[in-house]
Amino acid sequence: MARFNTRTARAQPTSRVTSTGRVLRTYEGGRGRERDARSELFLLAVSNFVSQQTFYETGTDRDDRFAALVRELAVTDPSWTAGLLGWLRGEGNLRTASLVGAAEYVKARLDACAVDGPSNRQVVDCVLRRPDEPGELLAYWTATYGRAVPKPVKRGVADAVRRLYTGKALLKYxxxxxxxxxxxxLNLVHAAPDPGKPWQGDLFQYALDRRHNPDAAVPPVSIPVLGAHRELMALPVAERRAVVTAPGGAERLAAAGITWEALAGWLQGPMDKAAWEAVIPSMGQMALVRNLRNFDEAGVSDEVAAQVAARLGDPAEVKRSRQFPFRYLAAHQHAPSLRWSYPLEQALGHSLANVPALPGRTLVLVDRSGSMFYSRLSDRSELNRADAAAIFGTALALRAADADLVEFGTTSKRLRFRKGESVLKVLGRFGDLGGTDTTSAIRSHYRGQDRVLIVTDEQYGYNGHGDPTGQVPAHIPVYTWNLAGYRVGHGPSGTGNRHTFGGLSDAAFRMVPLLEAARDADWPWAEV
Incomplete structure (x- = not known):
């Protein structure tokens, strides 16, 4: 009789966030599992807004741990580390962590005299995606390691400068x-103009003149936006508001590179209805989302508001903006007018495009313990990890064929919802439940579901019944979505139907159907 080679035999898939087997303690005293260095760095990187304090770690401690892990792996595993940093700035959309990581990668490899793997120059270049980022990276380097900037950093920055510097970028940044x-x-890195951009030499010279001899700097005719900008800046202040209200005013402002941030200073007065309506057509989606309250307070017309709403609900614009889903929740909480509610609901839905519609029965547990509420996700956000967890857990439950949605802390509670109900409406039912008893929550609500998905920071407290994932039969997949990146996890990961992923976007959900199709799940920047 065949014991293994049967029709139902399936390969056991693996995932990349892997436990070492060493048992440690979580911050709350539960028996946890140590992760290997790559797994620890990945989870920390995808949840780390640099210098942000969390409940269990200061911002400085997290930054030090992040830098130490990057320096270690830059030497021992340079190809993997370079791939992480490039993905982090690209699809991961985490700007500061990738810039810090690139600087630490270069420093570690220079100190170790390492020559294998991706070049330092390439790594610096690949994380610089916005025109202000060359200056950000140089500022971090000089503040951390002094004014002597090594050649690989200079050359990587010079490569990025050629890609990124334009007339509009100059005016904005x-x-x-x-x-x-x-x-x-330009003085520091000596970037040569791109041969394919014949105007760039003029731009570089103008940037130098603006810095060192601004009174004599003359915008080059080869870059029309600079001349148009100078013309508007030369207008008497008393005549400027007439430009805003004149026919074609919006087009003229856009052609001169006048951003919404700069418009109030140029007008030297308040951003009234006419000012906002003139600049809204040239604003990006992130700027629109941040200013909905300002639009209402200025009284923008229903016609213009409808244009804004159409852009918020456009799936292509949402994808292009690369905003995290929780940005739309923040906008919904702070925009007073009901006219933004449905467009923001649409935008939130589009930003959750990767959330799969899971078959069968799914238990979704959302961590609402005190540590998830403690700190904001970033300096620019009023939201916390509890909010992010609720968004992702709710979206998963709403799309699943049959889901039990549970919030947990010291206690736990099942949340009722209807198919097709608004994510934003369901979010209003979540509460603050104190401590972190993940084990008891699973024991109370696991009733033979086909999979369990836990959205958490993993810092559960001691429980005599053992770790949370051990409460589920071994043949049932348990997916832990880590939103904090602490060192110790609440259970094993990587094999045996126990898998951990992380981050603050919905991209991590791609792993679930992949693993359930018995396919191995690689790092997100590698082919699977």
């Missing part, structure tokens, strides 16, 4: 508030 102006960066 080359401001007096910056420690490194465009001219300073």
């Amino acid at each position: 080359d401001t007096a508030s910056k420690g490194y102006r465009f001219g300073d960066i």
Whole structure:
């Protein structure tokens, strides 16, 4: 009789966030599992807004742990680390962590005299995606390691400068508030103009003139936006508001690179209805989302509001903006007008495009313990990890064929919802449930479901019944979605139907159907 080679035999899939087998304690005293260095760095990187305090770690401690892991792996596993940093700035959409990581990667490899793997120059270049980022990276390097900038950093920055510097970029980002102006960066890295951009030499010279001799700097005719901007800046203040209200005013502002941030300063007065309506057509989706309250307070017309709403609900614009789903929840909480509710609901739905419609029965547990509420996700956000967990857990439950949605802390409670109900409406039913007793929550609500998915920071407290994942039969998949990136996990991971992933976007959900199709799940920047 065949014992193994049967019709129902299936390969056991593996995932990349892997436990070492060493048992440690969580911050709350539960028996946890140590993760290997790559897994620890990945989970920390995808949840780390640099310098942000969390419940169990100070911002400095997290930053130090992040930098130490990058330095270690830059030497021992450079190809993997370079792949992580490039993905982190690209699809991961985490800007500061990737810039810090690139600087630490270069420093570690220079100190170790390492020559294998991706070059330092390539890694620096690949994380610089926005025109202000060359200055950000140089500022971090000099503040951390002094004014002597090594050649690989200079060359990587020079490569990025050729890609990123344009006339509009100069107007938007080359401001007096910056420690490194465009001219300073050009002086430091000696970037040569891109041969395919015949106007770039003029741009570089103008950036140098603006920095060192601003009164004599003359915009080059080869870059029309700079001349148009100078023309508007030369207008008497008393005549400027007439530009805003004149036919074609919006087009003229856009052609001169006047952003919404700069418009109030140019007008030297308030952003009234006419000012907002003139600049809204040239605003990106992130700027629109951040200013909905301002639009209402200024009284923008219903016609213009409808245009904004159409853009918020456009799936292509949502995808292009690369905003995290919780940005739309924040906008919904702070925009007073009901006219934004449905567009923001649409935008939130589009931003959760990767959430799968799971078959069978699914138990979704959302961590609402005190540690998830403690700190904001970033300096620019009023939301916390509890909010993010609720968004992702709710979206998964609403799309699943048959889901039990449970919030847990010291106690736990099943939340009722209807198919097709608004994510934003369901979010209003979540509460704050104190401590973190994940084990008891699973014991109370696991009733033979086909899979369990836990959205948490993994810092459960001691429980005599053991770790949370051990409460589920071994043949049932348990997926832990980590939103904090602490060192110790609440259970094993990587094999045996126990898998951990992380991050603050919905991209991690791709792993679930992949693993359930008995396919191995690789790192997100590698082919699977």
